[in-house]
Amino acid sequence: MDADAIIIGAGACGLMCAVQAGYVGKKVILLEKGDKPGAKILISGGGRCNYTNLYATDEQFISANKHFCKSAFTQWTVDDTISFFETYGIQGKEKTLGQLFPEGKNAKDIVEVFTSICTDFEQQIICGANVEEIEQTEGAFTVQYIRSGKSRFIKAPKLVIATGGLPIPKMGATDFALRFARKHGLNIVETAPALVxxxxxxxxxxxxxxxxxxxxxxxxxxxxxxxxxxxxxxxxxxxxxxxxxxxxxxxxxxxxxxxxxxxxxxxxxxxxxxxxxxxxxxxxxxxxxxxxxxxxxxxxxxxxxxxxxxxxxxxxxxxxxxxxxxxxxxxxxxGYDKAEVMRGGIDTNELSSKTLECKRIPGLFFGGECIDVTGWLGGYNFQWAWANGFVIAQQL
CATH class of the missing domain: 2.40.30.10 (Translation factors)
Incomplete structure (x- = not known):
């Protein structure tokens, strides 16, 4: 095995998952298609990043199963998000309607928190990695990806797919998670642009x-x-x-x-x-x-x-x-070019609400925007991503 887990997608959920995995002593390899981690974080809130909302509860989320997000939000609360970032020098300043922005800092500082912790834990972030194939054999996942024109393989017992949704293709958004889910017979709730x-x-x-x-x-x-x-x-x-x-x-x-x-x-x-x-x-x-x-x-x-x-x-x-x-x-x-998030996604009935593990494929986890859970404007979707990252990391 090359690691305890492979995480595909270095967005908000994937980065938090890598960091939290480090806290529990797990080694992960994070594969990112883009040339840098946290691309969507960097443009959020006009580059200032409204990284959570003080009033976030399950009530501000849209899903075919409105109760699904409750477990994750019980395990990782808004207070947990605030404390986490304060530990690394990010103090929150409340703006309109409970939105919390980093006081005197910006989105780059938010991403830097994650990349520096990953460095400390020796969690490997590989950018420019385009995943081609995923195979599961003998209790392990083998991921084939292309980087710099060369095909490479890595193997781990756990796999996390946190590749986001369809909005903002120019930022590298793809339907990777949805394609993978469909290929394996998982149900998809109809998707559409949201916050658009x-x-x-x-x-x-x-x-x-x-x-x-x-x-x-x-x-x-x-x-x-x-x-x-x-x-x-x-x-x-x-x-x-x-x-x-x-x-x-x-x-x-x-x-x-x-x-x-x-x-x-x-x-x-x-x-x-x-x-x-x-x-x-x-x-x-x-x-x-x-x-x-x-x-x-x-x-x-x-x-x-x-x-x-x-x-x-x-x-x-x-x-x-x-x-x-x-x-x-x-x-x-x-359309997706101007949408901030995607509505719909992988049916929550396919996942455990407590662990976000795929019921049909043990060892596989989905997190973040690719799941049929969509938050309001104003930091709510980040809170969902952080909570997902934490929850999944506890299972790796």
Whole structure:
């Protein structure tokens, strides 16, 4: 045997698994297709890396089995993540909605924590390794990979596949885990881009495009969930935190409801303006909350240049409905190129929730994004990856 385990994929899950394996005295070889470990970590949070979320629970995760992630989060908590990084000089600073960023440091420092610990434990990280074949014989896995044009073989009794999902192909994302799972008869929950911008086409396309660059705090909802965060208008549709969040719960053909003024009642604001100065235009009320560009664009739907005192009852009802129940029917999404994560993946019924070991193939473990567990925007998916890495390492 060349090691106690082979880990394929040096992302968040694979790196944590290698480190935690070192803590329990296990030797691993980490194979990474890219030219450096932690590629997706390095671009997260705009290069600052929101490495966990203070409010992470199983409630912020999407899966066909919503209970599956509970065991991993019991074994490795948010406090464990915070303590782990603090031990290596990373102090967390809370940003929006519980997101924790490394204070005075960035994503490179997060990756450096893992690579330096791997060096200390003599865990081998091999970059530029393209895995070609995996065979299991006599209680061991033999992995064939190509590096620098040469074919090489390594062997270990345990194998971890933590190759991530399909988003951001330019960062080296592949369907390796899904292909391997299908080849061995494992069930796959249908995959799709998640935490992804949504596109608008057709007759409304120009209306959205003219607002490109405008950001607005809104409440978005559908039949499943609601989020209150900013949306961002773009020349091809909608983006921003609220859109990315609800995209994970959106399906093609469905409508999204947008409250353009959460926490306020536009009817009450108009009534107050009428009492103060009935000659004021509706646009004057709007301009307190929206950019002039957005107010002007609303003229397509509403009488924004009409004095508030002159607004009829049907007009007042239309204003209320438009502001608090603005309806959007996206044409699609921006695909895996722009998605932050993948929804769906290897069916959790194929894995032990306590160990993440494949039920049909003893000694094989799947971890991270390739599993049908998808977190919200804001550090949740990192918490899942760290927890997976820890859980799997205890079994190696």
């Amino acid at each position: 911008p949504l596109t608008i086409t057709g007759k409304d396309e120009k209306w959205y495009a003219q607002l490109s660059g405008n950001s607005l705090f809104c409440r978005l909802s559908n039949d499943r969930i609601s989020f209150e965060e900013n949306i961002l208008f773009t020349h091809w549709g909608l983006s921003g935190p609220a859109i990315l969040q609800i995209s994970s719960y959106w399906r093609r053909g469905e409508q999204i409801n947008i409250d353009l003024l959460p926490g306020n009642n536009i009817s009450d604001l108009i009534d107050a303006e009428r009492q103060y100065n009935g000659k004021s235009l509706l646009s004057a009320v709007f301009n307190r909350f929206y950019s002039k560009k957005f107010t002007d664009a609303m003229a397509k739907f509403l009488p924004v240049e009409k004095p508030v005192a002159s607004l009829t009852k049907p007009e007042l009802e239309l204003i209320h409905q438009t502001i608090h129940l603005f309806k959007v029917k996206p044409a699609g999404d921006k």
